[in-house]
Amino acid sequence: MAVPVSEPQVITPEDINPRHNWSRALGSPGMMAVDYEERVDFRRLHRYRLARARQALKNSDLGALLVFDNNNIRYLTSTAIGEWARDKMCRYAVLAGDGDPHLWDFGSAAAHHRIYAPWLPQSSYHAGMVGLRGTVPPDAGLVQRAAQEIKTVLDKNGVSGQPLGLDIVEPALLFELQRIGIEVRDGQQVMLDAREIKSMDEIRLLNTAAAMVDGVYQMIYEHLKPGVRESDLVAECNKRLYEMGSDDVEAINAVAGERCSPHPHNFTDRLIRPGDQVFFDIIQAYMGYRTCYYRTFNVGRATDSQRDAYRKTREWLDAAIAMVRPGVGTDQIARVFPKAEEFGFASEMEAFALQFGHGLGVALHERPIISRLVSLDSPYEIKEGMVFALETYCPASDGFSAARIEEEVVVTADGCRVITLFPAEQLPVANPY
Numbered sequence: 154m155a156v157p158v159s160e161p162q163v164i165t166p167e168d169i170n171p172r173h174n175w176s177r178a179l180g181s182p183g184m185m186a187v188d189y190e191e192r193v194d195f196r197r198l199h200r201y202r203l204a205r206a207r208q209a210l211k212n213s214d215l216g217a218l219l220v221f222d223n224n225n226i227r228y229l230t231s232t233a234i235g236e237w238a239r240d241k242m243c244r245y246a247v248l249a250g251d252g253d254p255h256l257w258d259f260g261s262a263a264a265h266h267r268i269y270a271p272w273l274p275q276s277s278y279h280a281g282m283v284g285l286r287g288t289v290p291p292d293a294g295l296v297q298r299a300a301q302e303i304k305t306v307l308d309k310n311g312v313s314g315q316p317l318g319l320d321i322v323e324p325a326l327l328f329e330l331q332r333i334g335i336e337v338r339d340g341q342q343v344m345l346d347a348r349e350i351k352s353m354d355e356i357r358l359l360n361t362a363a364a365m366v367d368g369v370y371q372m373i374y375e376h377l378k379p380g381v382r383e384s385d386l387v388a389e390c391n392k393r394l395y396e397m398g399s400d401d402v403e404a405i406n407a408v409a410g411e412r413c414s415p416h417p418h419n420f421t422d423r424l425i426r427p428g429d430q431v432f433f434d435i436i437q438a439y440m441g442y443r444t445c446y447y448r449t450f451n452v453g454r455a456t457d458s459q460r461d462a463y464r465k466t467r468e469w470l471d472a473a474i475a476m477v478r479p480g481v482g483t484d485q486i487a488r489v490f491p492k493a494e495e496f497g498f499a500s501e502m503e504a505f506a507l508q509f510g511h512g513l514g515v516a517l518h519e520r521p522i523i524s525r526l527v528s529l530d531s532p533y534e535i536k537e538g539m540v541f542a543l544e545t546y547c548p549a550s551d552g553f554s555a556a557r558i559e560e561e562v563v564v565t566a567d568g569c570r571v572i573t574l575f576p577a578e579q580l581p582v583a584n585p586y
Contacts, residue, residue, distance in 0.1 A: 193440070206344070219319050232256060245281070247306050249310035257281025264278075283299045351538050359442045359563075365399065369390050372389065374583050377583035379424075379452065382421075390433075407433050427586070428452060432557040434447045443514070449463060458550045459556070466556040478569065484530075505526050510544070536564065540562070542559055559573070
């Protein structure tokens with residue numbers, strides 16, 4: 154006797170996302186799985202992200218999404234094989250209609266997923282590769298094979314006649330998809346729609362990632378002394394973050410002394426000297442969820458010029474944070490930032506990302522983007538459940554020092570909560586004389 158097949162249950166993100174009681178502090182749970190309190194539920198996280206992506210796809214004019222961006226692959230499939238894969242274009246995934254995601258992964262990784270990642274059907278995992286950024290020539294046939302396999306998934310889900318959204322792609326595959334009759338459009342905006350509102354599990358992971366950096370800044374404060382190099386501190390930060398469970402230390406900016414103005418966005422082997430103003434940005438991920446977290450210190454002592462730069466940086470940042478609540482436009486927040494000319498730059502393009510806001514999640518830059526360069530003419534609405542960073546910068550009047558501070562915020566129903574907690578209200582002087 155045949156067993157009747159029920160219609161697939163439609164799961165919305167709201168069905169999955171538990172609401173936080175904001176009368177209580179946002180939890181910073183331990184990293185182990187335990188049976189005595191609720192922490193991050195990774196299968197619930199996967200269901201939420203997939204429901205968000207399906208909803209965003211339904212709201213678009215696309216029939217399917219083809220993603221090569223590692224952040225989008227992880228969001229759709231809850232798989233990762235190592236940070237080395239980020240720039241290789243060696244993995245890709247398809248979400249077609251209401252079907253399960255399909256993942257083409259690097260060689261044996263596909264077989265590994267069939268054993269260790271059972272939340273997708275075994276038939277969803279494929280070995281595949283389109284050319285490793287052109288190093289395998291397109292005439293080797295891999296591109297043609299990949300395009301046909303992608304089309305087969307679209308056909309099975311009844312969406313092969315609808316546009317396919319792409320985030321990033323090797324040109325050869327794009328041309329082959331078009332050759333076989335697939336209309337290709339921008340799919341990154343759909344994925345950004347999906348990733349915009351964070352679930353409580355995502356917020357917990359972002360909060361834990363920020364807590365890791367809290368601890369790293371305590372270490373920096375204790376180790377910041379004359380004779381230490383910027384690169385020495387970067388090495389210690391990397392070591393500590395990986396010890397705490399980071400799965401990707403993407404970058405650490407360490408900028409000291411005369412390198413502070415203009416901001417170079419890197420680190421060197423420069424020796425730290427007495428009286429230096431020094432700022433750091435720690436960009437890392439815990440379970441895929443990222444931080445962008447600046448702090449500024451002085452070494453041993455501080456001048457009036459350095460303290461004044463810090464005070465202005467803090468005031469601009471606090472003014473931006475005070476604006477954050479649902480319904481506010483990014484243009485309203487951007488207007489509290491100083492104009493480029495007010496802190497020494499010729500244009501907003503040249504000053505871009507110095508007075509800045511950007512969404513955080515599985516990527517370093519998600520929605521919303523807040524900047525005088527783009528937000529005044531193209532505002533975007535702040536929504537409850539967004540998580541983003543706000544960062545400000547002020548050069549000192551001495552001509553070379555500068556201050557840089559950044560806070561990460563979770564948007565609540567009536568405002569926001571700051572989750573970057575290393576003290577930054579006043580300029581910290583490390584190892585004062």
